[in-house]
Amino acid sequence: MKSPDDGPGQQLDELDFEILAGLRLLFELADPMPAGLPERVRFALAMRGLESEVARLVAEEDPRLVGARGTERSRTITFDSHSLSIIIRVEENKNGSVRIDGWLAPPQPRRIELQTSAETLAAAADEEGRFAFAEAPSGTARLVVVGAAPGDQGDGGPTVVTPALVL
Amino acid sequence: MDESMSVTAPPGRSDRSDRTARMADLLDAAKGGSEDALGQITAELSPMLWQVARAAGLGADDAEDVVQTAWERLLSHLADIRVPQALIGWLVVTTRHEAWRIRSCGRRQRPADQEWLAAIPDRAAGAEEQIVLDEQQRALWRAVGRLSAQCQELLRIVAFIPRPDYQSVSAALGMPVGSIGPTRGRCLEKIRVLLADELDGRRA
Numbered sequence: 001m002k003s004p005d006d007g008p009g010q011q012l013d014e015l016d017f018e019i020l021a022g023l024r025l026l027f028e029l030a031d032p033m034p035a036g037l038p039e040r041v042r043f044a045l046a047m048r049g050l051e052s053e054v055a056r057l058v059a060e061e062d063p064r065l066v067g068a069r070g071t072e073r074s075r076t077i078t079f080d081s082h083s084l085s086i087i088i089r090v091e092e093n094k095n096g097s098v099r100i101d102g103w104l105a106p107p108q109p110r111r112i113e114l115q116t117s118a119e120t121l122a123a124a125a126d127e128e129g130r131f132a133f134a135e136a137p138s139g140t141a142r143l144v145v146v147g148a149a150p151g152d153q154g155d156g157g158p159t160v161v162t163p164a165l166v167l
Numbered sequence: 168m169d170e171s172m173s174v175t176a177p178p179g180r181s182d183r184s185d186r187t188a189r190m191a192d193l194l195d196a197a198k199g200g201s202e203d204a205l206g207q208i209t210a211e212l213s214p215m216l217w218q219v220a221r222a223a224g225l226g227a228d229d230a231e232d233v234v235q236t237a238w239e240r241l242l243s244h245l246a247d248i249r250v251p252q253a254l255i256g257w258l259v260v261t262t263r264h265e266a267w268r269i270r271s272c273g274r275r276q277r278p279a280d281q282e283w284l285a286a287i288p289d290r291a292a293g294a295e296e297q298i299v300l301d302e303q304q305r306a307l308w309r310a311v312g313r314l315s316a317q318c319q320e321l322l323r324i325v326a327f328i329p330r331p332d333y334q335s336v337s338a339a340l341g342m343p344v345g346s347i348g349p350t351r352g353r354c355l356e357k358i359r360v361l362l363a364d365e366l367d368g369r370r371a
Contacts, residue, residue, distance in 0.1 A: 012333075016355050019362065022307045023326040026300075030308075033217035037231055038210045041238045045209065046202055 053160045055079035055086060077165065079143075083157040084108070086143060090167055097135040098167045104129035104145065108157075111146040138167050187331060190251035198245055209238055212255065215327040216262045222323040223266035233269060237262040252332045256339030259324065263340075303366070310361035318354035 012020075059078040074091040088102040104110060107129030114121040114133050117140060125131040125145075147159035190211075196204035216237055220230035240261055241248075248254050300308075311319060328336045 012355075015359065017330070019307065019355065019358060020322070020326045022304055023311065023322055026304060026308050026311070027218055027323055027326065028214075031218075031221055033214045034227070034231060037217065037234060038206075038213045040231070041209045041213060041235050042202075042206045044235050045205055045238055045242060 053081040053083060053158050055081035055160050055162045057163060057165075079162045081160045084145065084160060086145065086160070086162065088143070092138075093135060095135075096138060098138050100133040100136055100167075102131045102143070104131075113144040113146060114141055115144060116141040136167060140164050140166055184331075186329065187251055190254070194248070194251055194254055208254075212258060213238075215255075216258055218327045219259055219262045219324050220266045222320040223263060224270060224320075225266050229269050230266075233262055233265045236265050240265075252335035255328065255332045256336045259328070259336055260339045263324075306365035307358075307362055309365050310358050313361050314354065314357060318357060321354050322358065 056079060057077065058080045059076075061076045074089055076087065076089045079086040079088075085105045086102060087105070088100050091099045091101075093099055100114070102112065102125070104125050107127065108125065109127055109129075110125045112123045112125055112131045114123070114136055116137055118137065121133055121136060123131045123133055142164045143162045145160040147157060190208070193204045193208050197208060213234055216234045217230060220233045221227075225233060237258055241254075241258060244257065248257055311322070314322070324340075325333070325337075
C-alpha cells in the first residue's frame with residue numbers, strides 16, 4: 001500500500017472513493033439529517049432575505065364573530081413593526097377572490113406587494129397611506145411594504161414584511 | 168446528491184460538470200434574489216452541513232441551530248461568493264466554526280463516545296425499510312469506530328463533500344492543497360489498514 005504523503009499531486013484512488021462513498025452511506029443511515037431541517041432553513045431565510053423588518057400580527061377582528069352587519073364577510077387585521085403599522089381589511093369578492101383595502105400608519109407613499117405562492121401583485125400606497133388590491137387570489141400570502149431604493153424619492157423606510165396570512 | 172449514496176463508483180465527469188453548472192445557475196439566481204433558487208440550494212447542501220455539525224460533536228438541537236445559522240450568515244456574504252466550489256467551502260467552514268463556538272461556550276461537552284457509533288446502522292432513523300449491509304460495509308463501520316476522533320470528524324466531513332469540490336474545500340478547511348492533505352491522507356490510510364484488518368479478522 002502506498003504512502004499517503006507522496007506529495008501534493010497525489011490523487012485519491014478508487015479504493016479511497018469507495019471508502020468515502022461507503023462512509024457517506026453509513027453516516028446517512030446512522031445519523032440522518034432531520035427531514036424538516038431544509039424547510040426550517042428556507043423559512044428562516046425567507047424572513048431575513050429582504051433584510052427587512054418583520055411585522056407582528058397584533059389584532060385580528062372577524063365581524064362574523066363580533067356581530068357582522070348583513071352577510072358581508074370581512075375581517076380587519078393589524079400588523080405592527082418598528083417603523084410602521086399596517087391595517088388591512090379583507091373582503092370576499094363574489095368570484096372567490098378577495099379585495100384588500102389597506103392603510104399605513106404613519107401615512108406615507110410606498111410600493112406595496114402582495115406575494116402569493118403563484119405570483120406577486122403590486123400596488124402603491126398614496127400620500128395618505130392608502131392602498132388596495134381589488135382582486136387578490138384567496139390562499140396564503142404575505143404583504144411587503146417595499147423599502148426605498150437608494151436615490152428614490154420619498155422618505156421610504158426599511159422594507160417591512162408581514163407573516164404569511166390566509167386570505 | 169443521491170447518486171453518491173451508493174457505494175458504487177462515483178459519478179463520471181459529465182455528471183459532475185452538469186451538477187456544478189446547475190449549482191452555478193442556482194447561485195446566480197439566488198444572488199439575484201430568487202428565493203426558489205436559494206431554497207433548492209439549501210435543500211441540496213443542508214444534509215452535508217448537518218453531518219459537519221454532528222461530526223463536531225453537537226447534539227441534534229444544537230446541530231440544527233448551527234446549520235440554520237450558517238445559512239443566515241451566508242445571506243450577508245452571498246455577493247462575495249462567485250463559484251459553487253467556494254459556496255460549499257464557505258458553508259462547511261462556517262458550520263464547523265459555529266459548531267466549535269457553541270461547544271466552547273461550555274454549553275455542550277463533546278461526548279466521550281459518539282452515540283451514533285454505538286451500533287451498526289441497519290436503517291435510517293424512522294425509515295421503514297431495513298437495509299441489509301454487506302460484510303464490507305459492516306467492517307467499514309467497525310473500522311470507523313477505531314479511528315481517532317480527529318480522523319472520524321475529518322472523514323465524515325470529506326465523505327459528504329461532492330467529489331469535484333475536494334480541492335477547494337480542503338483548502339478552505341486549512342488542509343494543505345493537493346488532492347489530499349496530509350491529515351486526510353493519514354486518516355484515509357489508517358482506515359484502509361483498519362478495514363483490511365477487520366476483513367481479515369472476520370475470515371480468520
